[in-house]
Amino acid sequence: MTTLAHEPGPVRPAGHATHEVTNQPPPLAPYDASEDTALLEGLRREGAGWAEEELRRLGRRAGSAEAQEWGELANRHEPVLRTHDRYGHRVDEVEYHPSWHHLMRVAVGEGLAGAAWADGRPGAHVARTAGGLVWGHTEAGHGCPVSMTYAAVPVLRREPRLAEVYEPLLTSRVYDPELRAPAEKRGLLAGMGMTEKQGGSDVRANTTTATPTAEPGVFTLRGHKWFTSAPMCDVFLVLAQAPGGLSCFLVPRVLPDGTRNTFRVQRLKDKLGNRSNASAEPEFDGTVAWRVGPEGQGVKTIIEMVNCTRLDCVMSSATLMRKTLVEAGHHARYRHAFGARLLDQPLMRNVLADLALESEAATALTLRLAGAADRAVRGDAGEAAFRRIATAVGKYWVTKRGPAFTAEALECLGGNGYVEDSGMPRHYREAPLLSIWEGSGNVNALDVLRALRREPHTADALFGELALARGADARLDAAVARLEDLLAGAGPAGARRLVELMALTLQASLLVRHAPPAVADAFCASRLGGDWGHSFGTLPEGADLDAVLGRALPH
Template identity: 75%
Template structure:
């Protein structure tokens, strides 16, 4: 064939089979923090001073480079090396360089323990907003970041240990690798609570702690889920003579010797693939007591409270990230000659997802604000935090899988393709509902708070009633719910329904006070008055979809 004939063939219209039309451009090069709901919440909860930095982080999170890091960190999963080439036990996990790049930004931006060393009001709110923005790019590496943040208040139960480790846990330097803690510029923390025979029932743990003459302890046992095993230190529950107790376990001892931390295997998980979750075995493992002997659950609960906050933040972030992808797609994609975003049914779907995302984000930042003010000594906010965290963790984490699935469907077959990023968001979606207590655990925790800490309900009541008289549907829902808060014999049987209503009433109160009227009205109509169906996209006639859509990230209008 001559060159002329070849050129003629390629210029013929029938040969142009791969011309791409009617596909949205990639959602890259944008500011993930460009979201009125997020920015308004940041200002309202006392961290408006962080706004410029949040936008800077948002632009980085939306960049092509960071999206590539996220994809690579999940495609090249962590690998366990139990021994070196000579047969020495090393128990190390290797990560792809992109994982380290994500971690470096997260710690450098203060998303780990840094807020505990920051005296500015709103420091924990700023960190919460940053965590939401950064984890929208990749959620797996958020696990070690979250545990490092959460460990600080629990570690303060042992002032002598806190004095040694807290300055490094609050550092903004990511310094990976197993070395003596004192030789590093920053530390990461984790926790080891569950065991295979007990799971949630940590009092069934069989790991045993034995006191030593020098004041340290030795642990022997096996943990079932311990994430981020390359972190520097862990809070671990073990049975001491005085009962279940909390211990600090470093991977490397102060003198540089490796502590016994035998990693039996890494979990092969549904999602969260960039993060390593392991089964470590302790055998004469050196540890130090944190808190009082026999008070292990009470000691570690401060860490659990903060990781539950991060579960809310992570689920709100995942919902928001999926919504942004769906909104971007429907804005650019045309079907039957009309852009999807201009078709009534799709507008209803995106608006409904927008309501879900706005309610989740608003609640997440309100809880973060309570955490910030509680640690500064506000007793009312501490009481509110107790109930709002458990209820919020239950509901926001329950809603994420359904919302992400609906957002994925907006992309049709493209959403089922790994290249879209939506399958990764979908696989991540159930995680926060399981981590730090499944739905039943959190529902029962709400009952426990109602029974033992009446001040938490009083603080919750005061918060909800800030919106009293503003919406009749909210007033009626709260009146009905108050009558159901009496802990009768069947309280456990109906706990999930009770907690669901607590979360919805709180979200409605926040939206009535802080969101535009169109958002609050549609939320109360669909979530409190029951004027909607089971699936998303069933907002009732009369809902101002256009006004709601102006609040949706990703460009849907």
């Protein structure tokens, strides 16, 4: 290239003006993930107010820059499967990024795994659920082994000799990821293996076989599981076909004598979301297992685990809603467009208020379910009946609302929300999992019908709960009347319509009884009164958006 003698040198704009960053929000972290009025009110209401100070401390830690980075790194650096060591020996190990272990150490140490079962205080299970609602602001994947460990304890109690050995370790607050014989460890994690490729949710179609050994209660398994998450857990509850029918078994990865059980991890799933958490296909071949519960009653035995993990699906969806609402509100508070902050734009305020209503309703229902679980554990038959039906209802509805909610919250950030480093795409990919895990929508809707048919007292418990708000709102009263009519002719084809109305009336009754009038009125007008569009941001003109947002958005 020819250069003229008089050509000037490169010109450097003063101050690099084109690179000045304006009209962008500051980082959200650090923030307090427990700064949520609905959460704290529900904690106290459901009998765990004694845990508030610890919850606030955990909320500040969850919102710290360090913990938020752990969540990002654990998803960016995904688990890696090593089937063999360098010498060709089978090892079946999954390696995780150090950030995964940091997240797990805090979760277990804060009692979010099995510790509630060893805590005799009323409200212990509520406190544990509330802890999940705030610590889940970090990331969702590590919540899977935490949830399964929590859910395994009541199942093992069906076999006292096994519970005596394993329960103290499953309820421990020590995270011990080393692979050793269970009795040599300071804490254990539990997983579950139910589904197989030919059956999915139809677990009675399972083909994995369980052959009795000479030792009573001990079997060997042979078969292939299709979806077993967190394969580095210490023990697994699995279903297999014994001579007496489908049964539940405990499978340790390391046997009591220190030798490895046969637990061949064939591959890891390449999932849409939940990338930090490995989900695997293990193969059993002569795998030693201990029967849990009576032979032939595997589904009945393991259903308690499913009830617990379904509650955690509701909790995780509510957490995602709250987290993405906080992100959207933070962006709108600092971003300006068309001469005003986004937060002051009337239509954006309508969108955020609508999201806030959905989030509060999900949080209130989550904590009510946790309260029912806590009281059911302590022998309250009425709460046990309510828990049975309301958990399935909540699992269906709240997890269904999650994907639409996270999509709307992402859109509040515009193009910024569509790029990975905003964190919103990760939340968006996470949301659909929760409506699939522990039974998709159809499975849960049909489970509600099954409960109504086989356990009529569950309907009495649900309507008894709804009756507590009778007369407080005419729209709610009319919806409950419609529900009674719908229930009379409910069949499989209409199960979703029935369960949706159950969920909305249940959420409305909680808000009418416990939330400020502005929140309850806006929810009933939109969700039950027909004054609502087909997307978020269509609340009626008379809704008190200022009151709703003032309660919902952190300060």
